[in-house]
Amino acid sequence: MKLLNLLLFALAIPALIHADATTQVLKWKDGKKAAFMLAFDDSAPSQLKNVVPELEKREIVGNFYLVTGNKLYASLQRRWEAAAKSPYVAIANHTFTHKGVNNAAELDPELAKCNEVLYTLKTDRTQPYLLGFGKPGGVPWKVTEEEWNAALAKHNLCNRPPFAGPPINYKSAEQTIATVDAAIAKGEMGHLDFHGVGEDWLVTPVEWFTALLDKLESVRDVVWITDVVSWHQYVTERDSAEVKTLKADLESITLELSCKADPKLYNLPLTLSTSVPADWKSCTVTQGASSASAAVVEGAVKYDALPGGGEIVLKKAP
Template sequence: MLKWKDGKKAVFFLMFDDSAPSAVKTVVPELKKRGMAGTFYVAPGGGPFKAAQKAWDKELPGPGIVYANHTFTHKGATTAEQLDEELAKCNEGVAKCYPGLNQMRLISFGKPGGVPWTVSKEELSAALAKYHLIDRPPFKGYPITIKTTETMLALVDAAPAKGQMGYNVFHGVGGYGWNNFRPPFFSAPLSSASLL
């Protein structure tokens, strides 16, 4: 059995949060141009997703462009009931964008930041299991943990050097969105020989 697809020695995940406008305008076109994959943590009931609904629903989905659950509205969860509704509606929104896929598949989940979140770990675990969601690794990205292009490249290069999984969570890229990565932060991992 292979550890990584096609016998690769490591993997590096490019993750993008919040249905940021730059995903539509910059990120997906660049990934498609390079034949690369990305995971997009979407909130189908939130303003940024709705502002580009046609693109998210019809134009962006395709090979290598994976949508993940970031809750329906990105407004947080203060009760188990609210969490249940947020996860269910987000999964429905994701399913609508990928009608040909088995809807019982595993989907990645990224807890939204900067919003009220008071559900217990046990309540979250139960809800994730109910909706076939897998919690992603802890947030790692600019401007919190990545501050230079060199740091970004070191992160990218570490995965194959160690034969492990690496990842970075992006928000906005190049002036579109929030917690914006400057273009070199985004293009550095795309151009790294480690990802080719």
């Protein structure tokens, strides 16, 4: 019997080493090849009319950068309050007046007052939490990079990528759609920013926009279409994540996932992939009170786990 146990242990060693060496945090959520974001600036009326219904119909999220202290927003306030209840409308800060600032002292109320309005649109959420931020163009911002970073951190704002969208940067539907293929080819995050859609100002034709949504629908299996906060959370957590194998045998693997980000603000599960022994066909993945079944594909199991959320236990299914 002792000889048999020694033999079994010897056979297990390669599997244990393999599991320990190949647990990794995947680049994008759910193991997608790329990520993509849609953004809409300035609280344009056409976004309520032509954009929100299309996003809801297709279950695609959009980021809406609202200017909450001007007459336009006041005239549309009730409609934005209703729209913000949609899971496909991610509201974000585009400053209170969109007039720019001459110094850091003027910047603070521009961010704080806009945030105050945005908080009233998502009353089901517990503060503090992150909000997206997009710096308006066409107005002066006499603030240093250090002052910008300090102000965004103070108000729990995460900055979006630089503006890029039709009709300013892309002059046709084909050029607009090509940004999706470029993101997939590079395995990176792609994004498009809009103002008016179908009407208002800096107008993108509705036909371009719906063609883009058709494209995104066709690649959902390989593209993570997300909001700016979730993108920022995932990248921040991913880039400082560490996975440790606490225990491993032929029947189970126990892991610990941590990251350096503040858990009060960074609480998005990451997607992990762990290699498992060759005879595993499926397993259960448990972390805290959460448990789910997961299939083994090509010797690995893919699953979501929360950094700092407790031990992760992968257990071979009978």
